[in-house]
Amino acid sequence: MVMKKSFGIKDIAKMLGISVSTVSRALRDAYDVNPETKKRVLELTEKLNFKLNKNASALASGNTKNIGVVIPFITNYYFSTVISGIQEEAYNQGYNIILYVTNDDIEREKKLIENIATSSLDGLLISISSNSHIVEHFETMMRSGLPIVFFDRVPQHIQASKVVQSDFDGAYQATTYLIEKGYDRIAHIAGPSELSFTQERLRGYLQAHTDAKVPHHKEYVIFSGFGQSHGFDDTKALLSLPQPPNAIFAVNDRKAVGAIQALNQACIRVGQDFGVIGFTNDPISTVIEPNLTTIEEPAFEIGRQSCQLLIRHIKNKDFEPREILIPGRLIERQSVRSD
Amino acid sequence: MVMKKSFGIKDIAKMLGISVSTVSRALRDAYDVNPETKKRVLELTEKLNFKLNKNASALASGNTKNIGVVIPFITNYYFSTVISGIQEEAYNQGYNIILYVTNDDIEREKKLIENIATSSLDGLLISISSNSHIVEHFETMMRSGLPIVFFDRVPQHIQASKVVQSDFDGAYQATTYLIEKGYDRIAHIAGPSELSFTQERLRGYLQAHTDAKVPHHKEYVIFSGFGQSHGFDDTKALLSLPQPPNAIFAVNDRKAVGAIQALNQACIRVGQDFGVIGFTNDPISTVIEPNLTTIEEPAFEIGRQSCQLLIRHIKNKDFEPREILIPGRLIERQSVRSD
DNA sequence: TAAAAAAATCTAAACGTTTATTCGGTGTAG
DNA sequence: CTACACCGAATAAACGTTTAGATTTTTTTA
Missing domain, CATH: 3.40.50.2300 (Response regulator)
Incomplete structure (x- = not known):
C-alpha cells in the first residue's frame, strides 16, 4: 500500500517561494494579501487540483462546514423532500450534510444525540420522534453551545429556532x-x-x-x-x-x-x-x-429555510432564535365535489 | 461568547495521573494496556461524557469514520430506502454518512465529485446519473486511492466493486x-x-x-x-x-x-x-x-450490503473488488389475472 | 539469580492547517 | 530627515489526537 505522502499547503508555499500563512490567507481571506500573490496561489492550486485538508483546518479553526440532520425517517415523501431542500441550501453555501436517522424511536434518538460527535458539526437540524416528550437530551446538547434549529416536528417547550408549516x-x-x-x-x-x-x-x-x-x-x-x-x-x-x-x-x-x-x-x-x-x-x-x-x-421550502436559518446561527452566535411559519396551499382535485 | 476551552484527552490523563498515549490507547485498542488502567479510563470518560475530537483524531490517524454517499435523487421510494439500508449498516459499524445529491445532472455530478473533500471521507458509495457515459471523474477519484463501491446504477467499464439487483x-x-x-x-x-x-x-x-x-x-x-x-x-x-x-x-x-x-x-x-x-x-x-x-x-438490502462491502474495502485496502447481485421477488396482486 | 522476554507506560514527534504576532519595507507627514 | 503608519509577508505557536520508539516494570527462563 503505497500511500503517496499527502501534498499540502506547505508544498504550495515552497513552489511559490512564499510562506504557508500567505497561502492559507490567499485561499480564504483576501484580507492582507496582495491581489497579485493571491492570483498566483489560486492559479497554482487550481492547476494542481489542490484541496485543503478538512480535518486539519477544522482542528485549527474550529469550523467543520458540516451540518448534522436528525430525522425520524427518510423513506417517506415528506421527509425526503425536506432533505432535498436542506441539501440544496447546504450545497450552495458550501456545507456538507451528515445524516442521522432515528427510525422514530425515542431510545435510538436519545442514544444518537448523546453520541453525536459535536466536534465534527457546526450545527444541527432536528425533527424529533413522535413520542419525544422527553427533551433533556436536546437541552444538554444546546447548552454545549451547538447551534440547533428544529423543523417540522418540534418540541413545544424549548426556546430555539423552529421552522414549521402552518x-x-x-x-x-x-x-x-x-x-x-x-x-x-x-x-x-x-x-x-x-x-x-x-x-x-x-x-x-x-x-x-x-x-x-x-x-x-x-x-x-x-x-x-x-x-x-x-x-x-x-x-x-x-x-x-x-x-x-x-x-x-x-x-x-x-x-x-x-x-x-x-x-x-x-x-x-x-x-x-x-x-x-x-x-x-x-x-x-x-x-x-x-x-x-x-x-x-411546503416540504422543500421547510428544508431550505431551516438550513438557511441554521447557517445564520452558525455564522452569528448571537443571532436571536426565531420561529418561521410557512403556509400550505390547497390543491383541488377530484375527491371533493367541485360546485 | 464564553467558549469554554475544550476539554481533551490531556485533561483526562492529568486527572488519572497517566500519560495521554495511555489514555488514547485505552480508548481504542485494548492492546498494550493494562485492563485495570483501561477500566479506570473508561469509567472516567463515561462519567464526564467525554468524546474524542474527531478532527484531531482524523488528522492524526487518517481515518475519518465518514462515508460519502452520492445519489441522483432522494425524493423517491427506491433511493430513500437504499439510504435507509446504508444508514443502518453505517450506524451499526460506527460510521457517519455524508450525503451528496446530483439531481441526476451529469454536470453537477462531475463538479461534485471533483470538489469532494476526500480528506473527510474514508470511502464513497455511488449511484451514477442516468446520462453518465463519461466516467473519468470517477477514475481519477479511484486512482487517488479512495475506496469506492458503486450501487444500483453502475458504470459498465470500470473495475470496481458493484452491488446491484438482478x-x-x-x-x-x-x-x-x-x-x-x-x-x-x-x-x-x-x-x-x-x-x-x-x-x-x-x-x-x-x-x-x-x-x-x-x-x-x-x-x-x-x-x-x-x-x-x-x-x-x-x-x-x-x-x-x-x-x-x-x-x-x-x-x-x-x-x-x-x-x-x-x-x-x-x-x-x-x-x-x-x-x-x-x-x-x-x-x-x-x-x-x-x-x-x-x-x-431489494432496495434496503442493496444499501446495507453496499455499505458493508465498502467498509471491508476501507479496512483492508487489498480486498479484491467484487460484484454482488441481489435477486428480486415477484409480488402477486391484481393487475395480472390469477388463474 | 542473572539474563532475557514480555508487559505496561511514557516521551515526543508527527498530522496539515489557522492565526496572533512580528518584521521589513515603502510611502507620508511634520 | 526622522518618525510614523501601513501594507504585505513571515515566523511560530497553537489545535487535540495518534503512534513509533524509548523506558521502566514485571514475569519467565535457564
Whole structure:
C-alpha cells in the first residue's frame, strides 16, 4: 500500500517561494494579501487540483462546514423532500450534510444525540420522534453551545429556532373548503395526539367549524397512527356510527388514501356524496381514484429555510432564535365535489 | 461568547495521573494496556461524557469514520430506502454518512465529485446519473486511492466493486409470469436506453420470450423516461398500434401506474383482458386500482450490503473488488389475472 | 539469580492547517 | 530627515489526537 505522502499547503508555499500563512490567507481571506500573490496561489492550486485538508483546518479553526440532520425517517415523501431542500441550501453555501436517522424511536434518538460527535458539526437540524416528550437530551446538547434549529416536528417547550408549516392554517383552509362545498358532517382522522402538529391541525379543523357556525360532533375525531391502514380502519369506524359523516379531513395523504379505499369498498361515491381531503400532496394523491384534493406541504421550502436559518446561527452566535411559519396551499382535485 | 476551552484527552490523563498515549490507547485498542488502567479510563470518560475530537483524531490517524454517499435523487421510494439500508449498516459499524445529491445532472455530478473533500471521507458509495457515459471523474477519484463501491446504477467499464439487483432475473421472472398467465402479446415500456439496468431488464424480457418460444414484436418495446406520464404516453402509443399488445411489463412501478391509468381510461379491464406488471414495489402499488403486481427490488438490502462491502474495502485496502447481485421477488396482486 | 522476554507506560514527534504576532519595507507627514 | 503608519509577508505557536520508539516494570527462563 503505497500511500503517496499527502501534498499540502506547505508544498504550495515552497513552489511559490512564499510562506504557508500567505497561502492559507490567499485561499480564504483576501484580507492582507496582495491581489497579485493571491492570483498566483489560486492559479497554482487550481492547476494542481489542490484541496485543503478538512480535518486539519477544522482542528485549527474550529469550523467543520458540516451540518448534522436528525430525522425520524427518510423513506417517506415528506421527509425526503425536506432533505432535498436542506441539501440544496447546504450545497450552495458550501456545507456538507451528515445524516442521522432515528427510525422514530425515542431510545435510538436519545442514544444518537448523546453520541453525536459535536466536534465534527457546526450545527444541527432536528425533527424529533413522535413520542419525544422527553427533551433533556436536546437541552444538554444546546447548552454545549451547538447551534440547533428544529423543523417540522418540534418540541413545544424549548426556546430555539423552529421552522414549521402552518398546520393550523392548512387545516382551517381544508375544513372551510369542505364546508363551502356543502358538506356539513365533517370528520377528522388525526395522528398521534401527542404530536404538536396533530394538535394544531385539530385546532384549525375546530376553528373552521366555529367560524362557519357549523355544529361539530365529538365522535367525529379519531386519533391513531399515520398509515394507510389506519385511515382505512378509522373510516370503517366512522361509517358504522349511527349518523356517519359525509366528509373527512385526514391528517395526511396516506390516511386519506386509506379512507378513500374504505369508501370505495362501501360503494360510496367519493367526490360527490362524500368529500375527502388530505394533507401533504404526496405523489400518491394522483394515483388514487378519484385523485385526492389536498393541502400541499411546503416540504422543500421547510428544508431550505431551516438550513438557511441554521447557517445564520452558525455564522452569528448571537443571532436571536426565531420561529418561521410557512403556509400550505390547497390543491383541488377530484375527491371533493367541485360546485 | 464564553467558549469554554475544550476539554481533551490531556485533561483526562492529568486527572488519572497517566500519560495521554495511555489514555488514547485505552480508548481504542485494548492492546498494550493494562485492563485495570483501561477500566479506570473508561469509567472516567463515561462519567464526564467525554468524546474524542474527531478532527484531531482524523488528522492524526487518517481515518475519518465518514462515508460519502452520492445519489441522483432522494425524493423517491427506491433511493430513500437504499439510504435507509446504508444508514443502518453505517450506524451499526460506527460510521457517519455524508450525503451528496446530483439531481441526476451529469454536470453537477462531475463538479461534485471533483470538489469532494476526500480528506473527510474514508470511502464513497455511488449511484451514477442516468446520462453518465463519461466516467473519468470517477477514475481519477479511484486512482487517488479512495475506496469506492458503486450501487444500483453502475458504470459498465470500470473495475470496481458493484452491488446491484438482478435486473435480468427480475425481468425474466416478470415476463415469464405474464406468459404463464396466458398473455401472448407483451410490450415493454423501458427506461432511458443508456442505463445499464434498462438494458438488463430488456434482456431478461427478451430471453423469457425466447425460452418460452413466444414470438416477439419489435414495436412492442418503447424507451422513454421514468415518470408516470411517460408510462401513460407510452401506453397510449401502444394502444394505437394496428395490433395492440395485451400485456405490459414496465421498467418501474411509476410507469406501470401511468400505464394502468391509460388503460382504465380506455376502459380496458386491467387484471383480466390486459396484464400489467411493474418493478420496484413502490408503495403506490397498493393505491392504484387494481393493485399492481410487481417485482420487489431489494432496495434496503442493496444499501446495507453496499455499505458493508465498502467498509471491508476501507479496512483492508487489498480486498479484491467484487460484484454482488441481489435477486428480486415477484409480488402477486391484481393487475395480472390469477388463474 | 542473572539474563532475557514480555508487559505496561511514557516521551515526543508527527498530522496539515489557522492565526496572533512580528518584521521589513515603502510611502507620508511634520 | 526622522518618525510614523501601513501594507504585505513571515515566523511560530497553537489545535487535540495518534503512534513509533524509548523506558521502566514485571514475569519467565535457564
